Amino acid sequence: MPSQSADAASPVVAPRHALAGLAIFVGLLSRIASLAWLPEAGALTGPALWLGTALLWPDLPRRNRRQAGLLAGIGIGLLLFAAFFYDARVDWADMLDANTQVVAMLVGVSFIGLIGNRRGPSRPTGPPVTGRRGLAGTWLGVHLLGTILNLSTVFMVGDRLARRAPLTTPQLLALNRGLSSAALWSPFFASMGIVITLAPGMDYATVLAHGLPLALCAGLMTLIELPRRFDLTDTAGFSMAPRSLLLPVIMAMLVMGFHFGLTPGLSIVAIITFLMPGAALATNLPRGLHWTAGRLRQHTLIRLPAMRGEISLFLCAGLLTQGLSTLADAATEGGWTLFEQFATGEAIMSFLAIVVSAVAGLHPIIGVSVLASVLDLAPSEQTLFAFVALAAWAVGTSVGPLSGINLSLQGRYGVSGGLMMRENLRYALVMAALVVGMIAWLAG
Known part of the structure; x- marks a missing residue:
């Protein structure tokens, strides 16, 4: 029996x-x-x-x-x-x-x-699906499903890859970047919930129009950079075949059913x-x-x-x-504000400060919360603030050794947080440059 x-x-x-x-x-x-x-x-x-x-x-x-x-x-x-x-x-x-x-x-x-x-x-x-195609499957699978399932997608995909062999550095980087870049636009991320609370007058459509192209750039950079730095010949990736996606997709549908139907609160x-x-x-x-x-x-x-x-x-x-x-x-505490207005220069300085603090070991939520507490945002400035906060979260969590994604990878798969920070520094620099350009465009 x-x-x-x-x-x-x-x-x-x-x-x-x-x-x-x-x-x-x-x-x-x-x-x-x-x-x-x-x-x-x-x-x-x-x-x-x-x-x-x-x-x-x-x-x-x-x-x-x-x-x-x-x-x-x-x-x-x-x-x-x-x-x-x-x-x-x-x-x-x-x-x-x-x-x-x-x-x-x-x-x-x-x-x-x-x-x-x-x-x-x-x-x-x-x-297994290997090489650039496997890398693309890992990044895309984590990114798309992670927009709904958040951190749990990393474990779904990561554990599946780990059944073949211990995860390698390029696999870990694909998991990291696939999830962190989703913070740029996903309406279901914790970052978006916090930003909406801090800037209730933000225009999500504008954030989406500027965040989604940056997320695609993050994926494109990963597919260009990692194959040049690592030999991916024997590195397995996540297959986007229906059988591999069945469990994550079912879970995503259940989550959406509860979120929009049964338990919207x-x-x-x-x-x-x-x-x-x-x-x-x-x-x-x-x-x-x-x-x-x-x-x-x-x-x-x-x-x-x-x-x-x-x-x-x-x-x-x-x-x-x-x-x-x-x-x-x-x-x-004292009622003073950091900037008289929140425009291009102030937004860029704020973004860079939060990312630098993430590299130093602070979670971006700290920088975002502190920044919001010392600003008096006009309604017209809230969308710019929201984009700065989300972009800083996306870049900061990818490189910060104490971010949720890197703590999870460290606890689950034994990778050093310092290693993830060092391996992502070049990626973070390029993404930061792109974000600065996007901030200037949005503010202008």
């Missing part, structure tokens, strides 16, 4: 790992409950995820542990500095909630691994958080409740603790972001 074999092959799990997996699972459930029917349950999400991280801390690779500890330490230090020197009000009770929405989404996305047979996804059969990130595990478990139910419970148990006790790298980096980076945001708000 399938239900009998579902638990038979389950390996022995150390109690500490099992408890950590259960804590992470509780964090996911509390987040889902807060979205659906019990908003108060959201207060449990942060503590549960941090408990899982603390239990798994000894198992982190030394490099990850050192980086995560540094991020958390600096973040707490900045919060203390803001509280004592600027008399800032710090909500210490909510300190553990930073980035928990993104972490909960990552945990939910991991359940995609339950779609398939018990032993996990089968190794791809047939010859929820963000894309929130919908992905509950939809991915729900869909994964639903595909197992035809084999029986015992089978499904066995797979859920194995995923909770084995797969979730294996996400310790991703979870710890995102949570600790959230502490840093919270510390920087609190200090910036406290330091800039």
Whole structure:
């Protein structure tokens, strides 16, 4: 009986790992409950995820542990500095909630691994698509599907490529650039949601008309640059064949159905958080409740603790972001504005400053938020500000070692954030030059 074999092959799990997996699972459930029917349950999400991280801390690779500890330490230090020197009000009770929405989404996305047979996804059969064509498939697949599914597309495509062999630098760069460039125009990206909040009078059609050509330039540069720098003869790419696109396309259609029909009030990130595990478990139910419970148990006790790298980096980076945001708000409080007007020169300086800060390790959301807090935008300036913010987000996340995409690649596939920054510097310089030209055109 399938239900009998579902638990038979389950390996022995150390109690500490099992408890950590259960804590992470509780964090996911509390987040889902807060979205659906019990908003108060959201207060449990942060503590549960941090408990899982603390239990798994000894198992982190030394490099990850050192980086995560540094991020958390600096973040707490900045919060203390803001509280004592600027008399800032710090909500210490909510300190553990930073980035928990993104972490909960990552945990939910991991359940995609339950779609398939018990032993996990089968190794791809047939010859892989390689060379420039494979690179194009990877960039285009991540870019198009990422406009809807956001960060989860990187895992869908990246895990599929990783089944053949560990991901190479050009594959990682294609994943990085394919997703980050979608921030230039996608209406479903977190960046767009934040920008609309900061500049509600922006004209999306104008942003789309200027952002989409830049995104195409990002893809074209990737297809020209990487084949010159790397030998792609044996580098597999993502196939755009219907079979390869079936799961991402189905998930994208489900997300759109919920976003526009069933749950229009929820963000894309929130919908992905509950939809991915729900869909994964639903595909197992035809084999029986015992089978499904066995797979859920194995995923909770084995797969979730294996996400310790991703979870710890995102949570600790959230502490840093919270510390920087609190200090910036406290330091800039006073009612003054950075620029009397927001025109071509001011827009270019702002864009470059945010990108440079991303290279230094700050997430672009910090630069965008700080910039918005020190500007008094006229209605006619909001579209220019929106484009500057989105372009800085797109370029900054591609090169910033602590951006969401690079933290994910580091936690999931073990690539160094510093390596991704160095490999993307030339790309970022070219894209920055194109953005500056587009800003001048838009402002003019």
